[in-house]
Amino acid sequence: MSTLSSPVLELRGISKSFPGVKALSGVALNLYPGEVHTLMGQNGAGKSTLIKVLTGVYTPDAGQILLEGTPIQPASTLEAQNLGISTVYQEVNLCPNLSVAENIFIGRYPRKLGRIDWRGMQQQATSLLERMQIRIDVTQPLARYPLAIQQMVAISRALLVSAKVLILDEPTSSLDEKEVELLFSVLRGLREQGMAILFVTHFLDQTYAISDRITVMRNGEREGEYACSELSRLELVNKMVGVPAGDTAAEPAAEPAAAAPSSAAAAPAEATLKLPAFLRALGLGRKGALAPMDIELRQGELLGLAGLLGSGRTEAARLLFGADRADSGTISIDGKDHNFNSPRDAIAAGIGFCSEDRKHEGAVLELSVRENLILALQARLGIMRAIPMKRQQQLAEDYVKALGIKTASIETPIGTLSGGNQQKVLLARWMATEPKMLILDEPTRGIDVRAKQEIMDYVTALCRKGMAILFISSELPEVLRCSDRIVVMRDRKAGGEYPRGALDETSVLHVIAAGDAHE
Template sequence: MSTLAQAASSTAPVLELRGISKAFPGVQALSGVALKLYPGEVHTLMGQNGAGKSTLIKVLTGVYAPDHGEILLDGQAIYPASTLDAQNLGISTVYQEVNLCPNLSVAENIFIGRYPRKFGGIDWRGMQQQAAELLERMQIRIDVTMPLAHYPLAIQQMVAISRALLVSAKVLILDEPTSSLDEKEVDLLFSVLRGLRGQGMSILFVTHFLDQTYAISDRITVMRNGEREGEYACADLSRLELVNKMVGAPAAATPDAFTAVPAIVNDAAPAAAPSKLKAFLSARGLGRKGALAPMDIELREGELLGLAGLLGSGRTEAARLLFGADKADSGAITIDGKERSFNSPRDAIAAGIGFCSEDRKHEGAILDLSVRENVILALQARMGLTRAIPLKRQQQLAEGYVKALGIKTASIETPIGTLSGGNQQKVLLARWLATEPKMLILDEPTRGIDVRAKQEIMDYVVKLCRKGMSILFISSELPEVLRCSDRIVVMRDRKTGGEYPRGVLDETSVLHVIAAEGAHAK
């Protein structure tokens, strides 16, 4: 047993969850989850998308009431009915998006709703002094009279934490607080967290970054499919073991059994394509602060390039930069040998690029519109509002793709919201095919759909690729990426971990690349 584990076993937990279960219609989100949080520790909650982390946090903070189980704080059962109730009990949460008022001063943001009073009015001087003292506790020395917007996002996170400390929190929950921070800002946050840990604060840290987990954690709880997979001292759990436990892979392979896989250079050809393929898109040093470290990527005509990695590894961030959905702050993109600048998706569409987002319901299908209307949306956007596509042409396009993709619908006028998930995904694929793209970005195109629909979609995608289209394929399902891709780029912690030709990697070796060790001191 590790020293930390021995210390934990002899100390009463500040917070304990016992047998927490929560179900929604058709979904068992949590099933018998247990967790113990001790004084003066950073306990990290890890798991893939859909593992149940967010639901557990919402139960803990009073957003949801558990169906079964109990929550104990200092050994006493509590029943938080709202986030304010949880906060009053001593459980404060800082979320991924800083939920403060940038136009107000730092001091006002810390005390908003709890302004100190003096002689019937707000004690401005006293408030500013207390705000400065709270930040000083975290070794942050700034002018608290300045507007919050004057400071970078990392400082805004510190202000949010200070606000949580104002209510004498016993437990501080940080829900993905580093997702928009760069490395220096993460270092600043972690320095503050170590200071709070040293003062006895109990911190529950939710993240999907492996490097950050090992830089700050004392213990780790892994969740998978709504259940607790296990609880481990950080020092006793290797990165490879953590990744295996998150994705449910067997732990049979050990680091000694793995020979390092040699990465290929950018001009190497994919195994399933001609040896000399013309590059359609090349990106050099493409990056965005707090989202993606500068990376090089190349897509060739008639090639399917797979992006593999865990949730938060940078796959979607790379796709959004390539499509102009997010603005890159470094690097350059070259299309057919000419440098291009994408200020919006419209620029990418004009360059011959289509993008099927992973968020089908919010960024893809417009559920109240018909199949026909959803199919022609991207084409109509490219043509502009003044050049309406004739109804007859719309009908021809929709009917053609319904037939080609095997979309099961009573009519092209049927609202897409009434179709199954697989058929909705086919309609979205048809939307981009209608623009006759040269390159197609597919972000989780088979998520949440049945096996047959997955096979039909991927068979069609591979056919498009063999006809000369460039495909960037993102999927959390490693067997799917390995089976379909001509080349694979493995992503981890918002940067590239290596590029490999078809046949070099298998599921075990991909996990080894994802779990590659780095030197990070606590």
């Protein structure tokens, strides 16, 4: 960590609001030369908004940004870059068909006698990469190199403009362990050269591997700024989720599955153990997304996945549904092996999936309640077997009544409904396919308390009727209250499996922060 007294970048009282939402409130941050400063917080904490303010995408409503002591007001990403603030995003924004050198210099090609100086460009590109101890053929197309090298090329492009501040926004989300270590080796080298680095991540292990200081954000505010060496993992998790220090348990979490639950919880847990298995996944994984893990889900059981944002919960759900292709492991349904090449295969096997991204992967806002409701069933039947209009209307009317969906008509555009009612329509969509298993990824996020309770009551009733349910939620009390078993995820791995009653909110946090030397 830098010992310099003057920050290269200083944020004072940054606030930003959108209609109905206070995204940032009085946020402060100091970034010093020769340090890696990590920004952490749960989904909705304000990290992305803060980065967009820093890089000129948003103009703050209040507050001040100072670069080397001088107030700045970047009005665009280009202006921020010209000032010396460069950003590398999670998704590499480069051109894979162009050469490495062309990607580094695109838009800024060096010229000689009125023409592009190809030789000079290639020499400079090689020199920039060697500064980061990366030695590759810069004349080759970028697509020939792995994602980690593409990240280095993006960083080299940022360094080309004499960046004073390098912002890395979730750069490791798609990298495996070896690629992460390569990136961190580069960052350590840049830190030694005096670069000020702001690192945005949700991975605990990576935070402690690279950080000098940590700023924690929660609900659009800065919770605090800490030296990495003085903040334990458990304390960090507590601060991210808002658990008061006095509520932190002194004892570690119970042992996985083998630990005996309390007598009150033992009966339902033991009952589900006797149910037949519907789905078994062994060694299921995807490079850069999820370490190989085992999942078993029984008929009439609700299995909860708990963990922080980025812990691997959604990645596991998408692999089970065929939305992403697994590169390791096997899946069996009712004892028969399946290879899910697409969601259609999973639907055919009796699996439904309510995505956490309701607006982009769930509801088609311009379509009516009826049209949204029959989408999955129509997809399963195929375009050659259109569902008769009377059948569509009857399904829609039945589920509107069964789930208490508040809408003027089944022909009302779903985009005009409240979030809770939209979620009920999406749940009805999958119920219309008569699934044997339902994956619910954050089904109650962003909806009111009454709608939450109605949805969870309905889900619990489905479970009692024999449906297998995989339930993902960031709200720990909800997961603990509803689940027959819980798998705790951390850093894209399964941290342990626990029966009902073996965990409480505090012990879940201990599992998430496992391996902390301070405990």
